[in-house]
Amino acid sequence: MALVTMKKLLEQAGKENRGVGAFSVGNMEMVKGAVWAAEELDTPIILQIAEVRLPHSPLALMGPMMVQAAKEAKVDVAVHLDHGLTMETVKKALELGFTSVMYDSSTYPFDENMARTREVVEIAKKYGATVEAELGLVGGSEDGSCDHGIRCTDPEDAKAFCENTGIDALAVAIGNAHGNYPVAPTLAFDVLEEIDQKTEIPLVLHGGSGITDEDFRRAISLGIVKVNIATASFNQLTKRAEEYFRTEGAHNYFKLNEAMVQGTYENVRHHIEVFNCKKPL
Helix, strand or coil: CCCCHHHHHHHHHHHEEEEEEEEEEEHHHHHHHHHHHHHHHCCEEEEEEHHHHCCCCHHHHHHHHHHHHHHHHHCEEEEEEEEEECCCHHHHHHCCCCCEEECCCCCCHHHHHHHHHHHHHHHHHCCCCCCEEEEEEEEECCCCCCCCCCCCCCCCHHHHHEEEECCCCEEEEECCCCCCCCCCCCHHHHHHHHHHHHHHHHHHEEECCCCHHHHHHHHHCCCCEEEEEHHHHHHHHHHHHHHHCCCCCCCCCHHHHHHHHHHHHHHHHHHHHHCCCCCCC
16 A cells, blocks of 8 residues: 555544554564554554664664555555654654654643644644644653653643644543553543543544553544554563573574564554454454
């Protein structure tokens, strides 16, 4: 199919009452595994990478690979910068061909978050790219290095934020958190429902790894269109790699490569099936 904007995928999913999986990747094996699952299920996906991952997975290397994989995929794929922390990184992602960016200013005061987000919207327009922003505080962080706590998104603030920034998608905080949950979180579905009623753009759920399949589907029914999955894929990749190294005999890169691809594929496929809201759990 093609490399497409995230906005196109979100609009299509919204019409079909399903969610779009946004799968974080950190190497070639993860890109291969994610696209394999998407093609097998004939379902568009989003490939994404967060700025905190760039020390291990440089954008100059990952970006072109992600974009090329999207261009050659048999399904539509958007390529997204998740949790951009600097304007320099946002601009670099756009120059590399990313079709969507997120500049995370959620830890700043409301007015400053809006001002920074408006700046990104204006830059992204030049590239025809989608913009996602975050309002409220999603717990934890992509790499587990910090935690600003959880502060649920205020529905009235969400309405004003969307109207004054021109964003295409809004990440909300409803009790969700990045990383591994000690126990499944209790999501504030009443808050989500009110946000959906007051805004007119697709909503995004970060910190998807560890949320139950039932809660995913309920969230999608209440306005969530994009769901981020990162930790679960990294964990499943690691599990398959560990299992391979426990097998008897000599080990080599090529079998390790297959194990990592398989682990990513398994996790991505499962979540696509959940987000499509078609098959029984």
